[in-house]
Amino acid sequence: MKVTVLIVCLLSTSLADDPINTRYFPKDFKFGVANAATQIEGGWNEDGKGETIWDYWAHNYPEKINDRSTPDIACDSYHKYKEDVALVKAMGLDNYRLSIAWSRILPTGHPDKINQAGVRYYKNLFAELKEAEVEPMVTLYHWDLPQPLQDEYGGWLNETVVNLFAEYAKICFELFQDDVKMWITINEPKQVCHDGYGTGGAAPGVVSNGVGEYVCAKNILLAHAKAYHVYDDEFRAKNQGRIAMVIDTTWYEPGSDSEEDQEASERIVQFMLGLYGNPIFNGNWPQVVINRVALRSEQEGFATSRLPVLTDEEIAYIKGTYDYLALNHYSTYMVNATAEPAIGDPNFGTDTNVVAWRPPDWPSGSGSWIAIVPWGLRHLLVWLKKTYGNQEIVITENGLSDNTGTLEDDDRISYYQGYLSACLDAIYEDGVNLTTYTAWSI
Template sequence: MKRLPIFIALIALSLADDINPRKFPKTFKLGVANAAPQIEGGWNEDGKGETIWDRFAHKHPEKIADRSTPDVACDSYHKYKEDIALIKAMGLDHYRLSIAWSRVLPTGYTDKVNKAGVEYYKNVFKELKENDIKPMVTLYHWDLPQPLQDQMNGWLNESIVDVFGDYAKFAFETFGDDVDWWITVNEPKQVCQSGYGTGGYAPGVVGSGVTDYSCARNILLAHARAWHIYNELYRSKNKGKVAIVVDASWSEPGSDSDADRAAAERATQFEVGLYANPVFNGDWPEVVKRRVAERSKMEGYEESRLPAFSEREIAYLKGTSDYLALNTYSTMMVSAAGEAPLTASFEHDKNVRYWAEPDWPKDGPWWFYDLPWGLRKFLNWLKRTYNNPEIVVTENGYVTGDDTLEDDKRIHYFRGYLSACLDAIYKDNVNLTAYTAWSIMDDWEWTGGYTSFLGLYKVNFTDPERPRIKRKSADFFAGVAKNRCLLDPSECID
């Protein structure tokens, strides 16, 4: 027993040795994120229109874990100055936030502008500028104006490409002097597969393997429309960048077998390539096209359920991302599976089996594992697959099972994942330029309601004042920003 402390010390030392001691490059940006529908509240104040998530939460409370709504959320609509002060106090470089489409254009169309909504975001951007915090702004973070869903079936109608283009042009024109770091659509995979596929997310459309692919096509063309508008009308003046966010867990082959390696690659192409490949390489990934075409034929369809891009559209899509924006939180093992039943389904088309090792560390949902090596592998995959693009991590963070302020597990997660970023930069020459932690504070986590805790700051949702309460991880992240390093400053290497 006397040897135990030495043994523990050796383990601690070996773990410390795994943390990269290098300082982040001087140009590397560290920031935090959240999104309008999750923190703003003020859901019907000052002329804001209804969104599909407002309708979904109000009409289907049984689909929200705690039957809650985003009506008030963190009340950032009224407390944005306090939120920005927290970011300033942490010494961070940027804040990723979103514009609520329906707050500035209540019907979704540019013929009806809500001046109070425009003024709100003007004030937010002014506050950020005065505090030397760079805004990273998302145009669409899942909150489609409800009239567009009612009148045109939302993302399933190809006319939305031009409607979104008009909205993007309005935003670029209105806020272009305040913002030069743009994201068109956050996580189109979730929008399409959950919102227009399984129906688990707003607007609750069910049609997996058919409608989710139509959604994907329209979102990608809408993104390209916005990119071209910026490129042609605003880039020379505002010198900004525009991208679309992709999201996934890293898919690790379940074994060294060819079948498992192919399954892992197929999973990543269906999860990431479906949205990244068209904007970087011009078309759907080959494995996705082949799989959906083959299964569609066996299922009796006259043509593939995956709608093709024309040659003109391929040319229009290719090159419409100035950087690669990545949301990622975890890793899953992926193995080959027997051929799925011949019914239309995105999961059947992908046809893999996900699993996790029983000893993988987690503290919340079953898929939220603390495995930083997966991030490094993911970043290298993106580098190889898309010709070494600039990569920005636009979301990464850790969910805990309770709202404790002593969130050492979150600190462990951030330290490991940030170290993986340093490894990717210095050891693998990945062109990674920024990292954004999710989230600045606890929020309304969609169907998870207020039961998931991801914030550097706790929010007391039972208090009408919605106080922000600092967690231990906030001090850790502030220390990283100050020292530009993950270890004690005396141990850091320039």
């Protein structure tokens, strides 16, 4: 099943100064939509499913969620998955990205008890997709750690969870090897670690800024690598599938042509994306991250860097654990260098040593945190090609939120027009090996 997209709109003031493309996407280019279990399934405790950190967060700290919504029912996809698949089929899409809820397969997160009702749910969903001739793109972990693993081990701050994730991944590879050819290990580790174990702004709400998020980063990279090697060693020959980890970042455009601002742009992108991408594609943490965290740690009185060391064995184990580059991207900031911050408590922001901002005339969606800056995506794609080689890039999320509560989607239409146009520029003008575009969300 193929979709041909032709962008034919006139110039739009909502897209800054860039004209809209009138070129076609390559014949084999794929389009899809995405979602995640916690955000769509509902059935949070039905048929043996265990509690996740987001279930616990929503039930115990409802004030921390803007509209006090919960995963309890969500879009009720647990009961309405056939309607979801019908929508995907009606749009003529190639791919449907979804996530498996770890706690729906293993209620406690441990591999000792498989929840057969959860297995049936995903088997039925995959069968429906096969009937619709839509390929599933399946994420094993989209932020929804089983709550018992947070309670017992401290979640991603404990290396025990590395092994438990690999065991969970192996079970999924075994259960769904006839259904899934496109795997994603972990979605947006930056969000998991920075928000969940750094600022504490998201589940599980651990506040350990400038410390916990780096410990989390190392453990998540090892968990991804271990799952990759399990697949590579035990399932690839038969399954003939592909596997990667989703990395994400906002693009940070230099605020001027000065050398300092150019360096600030490179530095913040390496902290935001390179922290997770560089160990996989090049090996080890980015050098600028190593240097900055070591410098700040020493000034703060730490005996060693707050950034955990990756041993030679770990570097080799993580490097090369990808079959494609999976990317989530939504928006752009301008960035400037700033004076060295005063020494205080550890902080990820002061580690980066930049100031990010947006011009007031940049358009955004109604009530959205997302500015509509299509050229930022193009610049990011070119940066990825330059930094990691011309890897196959699969955009796994891109989209615009709003709070209007209406179906008047002018802002979203402008957003997609602009970002798809930027994809075409990257493909035809910059030679970026972009093969798939996935809209967030269904």
